[in-house]
Amino acid sequence: xxxxxxxxxxxxxxxxxxxxxxxxxxxxxxxxxxxxxxxxxxxxxxxxxxxxxxxxxxxxxxxxxxxxxxxxxxxxxxxxxxxxxxxxxxxxxxxxxxxxxxxxxxxxxxxxxxxxxxxxxxxxxxxxxxxxxxxxxxxxxxxxxxxxxxxxxxxxxxxxxxx
Numbered sequence: 001x002x003x004x005x006x007x008x009x010x011x012x013x014x015x016x017x018x019x020x021x022x023x024x025x026x027x028x029x030x031x032x033x034x035x036x037x038x039x040x041x042x043x044x045x046x047x048x049x050x051x052x053x054x055x056x057x058x059x060x061x062x063x064x065x066x067x068x069x070x071x072x073x074x075x076x077x078x079x080x081x082x083x084x085x086x087x088x089x090x091x092x093x094x095x096x097x098x099x100x101x102x103x104x105x106x107x108x109x110x111x112x113x114x115x116x117x118x119x120x121x122x123x124x125x126x127x128x129x130x131x132x133x134x135x136x137x138x139x140x141x142x143x144x145x146x147x148x149x150x151x152x153x154x155x156x157x158x159x160x161x162x163x
Contacts, residue, residue, distance in 0.1 A: 005104035018042025
């Protein structure tokens with residue numbers, strides 16, 4: 001079973017595989033629900049039903065990521081493309097996988113991609129970007145970066161929890 005945070009990782013994999021140079025994510029935690037919006041500038045060839053298991057333009061044995069998101073969100077998702085931007089939106093129950101923000105975000109920022117994630121909770125928000133992590137020497141690509149990441153992210157999470 002995929003937790004809600006791992007759905008962002010599935011979305012990021014799709015974006016990277018589509019050649020995205022920039023991936024922007026918005027995660028809203030509210031009323032026991034997680035609403036996510038993932039935008040990227042990758043190039044996709046969208047099929048009629050991109051959420052059907054096995055639907056892919058990337059070769060045999062692929063095409064499960066969007067289906068996983070579809071199942072986990074109980075169909076509360078959509079994928080649109082326009083003006084060179086692809087947008088994936090989905091909503092799923094808050095299973096607590098964002099309670100430890102460092103654990104939820106570590107797999108995303110371990111990827112060598114230009115990712116920006118904004119987390120909004122109780123009307124407050126914080127944004128984590130590759131640029132911020134580079135400035136703080138907290139890119140989780142080596143042991144010291146992972147340690148700094150695991151210190152930085154909880155401090156940012158406190159900002160949205162405490163205001």
